[in-house]
Amino acid sequence: MTPDEIQTLxxxxxxxxxxxxxxxxxxxxxxxxxxxxxxxEAWHALAEINFSLxxxxxxxxAAEKAxxxxxxxxxxxxxxxxxxxERGDKPTAEKYGAQAKILSWKDQLKHPEGQAGGIN
Numbered sequence: 632m633t634p635d636e637i638q639t640l641x642x643x644x645x646x647x648x649x650x651x652x653x654x655x656x657x658x659x660x661x662x663x664x665x666x667x668x669x670x671x672e673a674w675h676a677l678a679e680i681n682f683s684l685x686x687x688x689x690x691x692x693a694a695e696k697a698x699x700x701x702x703x704x705x706x707x708x709x710x711x712x713x714x715x716x717e718r719g720d721k722p723t724a725e726k727y728g729a730q731a732k733i734l735s736w737k738d739q740l741k742h743p744e745g746q747a748g749g750i751n
Contacts, residue, residue, distance in 0.1 A: 632666040640666075641673050648680050656680055664696075671700040671707075678710050682717075690714050705734040 632640075644659035657680065663673035674697035681690035691714050697707045708731035715724035 632663075634667075637663050637667045637670055637673065641670070641676050644680075645676060648683075653680070653684060664693075668696075669700060671697050671704070674700065675704075675707055675710065678707075678714070682710065682714055685717075687714060687718055691718070703734060705731050705738065708734060 640659050640663040644656040644663070647653075647659065648656035657677070660673055660677040660680065663670060664677060667673060674693050678690050678694035678697055681687075681693060691711075694707060694711050694714055697704075698711060701707060708727045712724045712727035712731060715721075715727060
């Protein structure tokens with residue numbers, strides 16, 4: 632599959648999920664991750680959908696794969712923090728939460744013009 636086809640599959644899966652069609656969404660993301668195991672976006676989407684379905688083991692597995700691909704991403708660190716908090720591991724959740732906060736600060740320093748009226 633081409634990168635565009637992978638992105639279309641991710642977009643379609645996200646739409647399916649937002650419409651309440653979880654099984655087709657998960658099937659599309661499974662195809663996307665099988666075809667492109669280096670797709671951060673596919674793994675992150677899979678983590679988020681599984682998290683929202685309270686499938687914490689599957690969410691964690693997908694989030695860890697996304698994190699391995701892009702550990703400096705603010706959103707995957709936030710996702711991991713939320714998953715670990717739900718699993719009852721507050722120290723690990725705080726570790727990822729702190730990493731997300733540091734990444735947010737770095738982004739604010741790189742893009743100070745975006746801070747006007749923004750969330751700090």
